Amino acid sequence: MTDKLKLTEAEWRERLSPEQYQILRQHGTERAFTGKYEANKATGVYMCAGCGAPLFASDTKYNSGSGWPSYTAPLEGDAVDEIRDVSLGMVRTEVRCAKCDGHLGHVFPDGPGPGGLRYCINSASLDFEPKD
Secondary structure, three states, rough: OOOOOOHHHHHHHOOHHHHHHHHHOOOOOOOOOOOOOOOOOOEEEEEOOOOOOOEEHHHEEEEOOOOOOEEEEOOOOOOEEEEEEEEHOOOOOEEOOOOOEEEEEEEEEEOOOOOOOEEEOOOHEEEEOOOO
């Protein structure tokens, strides 16, 4: 993705709910098992709540038991950016929306399938479009 969405902090605050702003723009995290998509089993596409970019397909979502929606892979290879995160005294890989740089969650090397990845994503950073 080459065209980044750039908004001022005031524009982000106007566009997002306080919880979405805290997660997407301030790199926050919702409490485990509280997100609206953690148990969602509907078929469709999960999109960035900040900019609407398609991020994850429902057929890659699985129950990791972590308390957050988990996916084995992004919808497209360039849908998300992965950034080294050394906050909180540990080394992790942060996942951001490639279009707006919104914080989505983290990716861990303990997932199922051939890729072995678990994209652990905050529900508040997502919108869901069910398949017709």
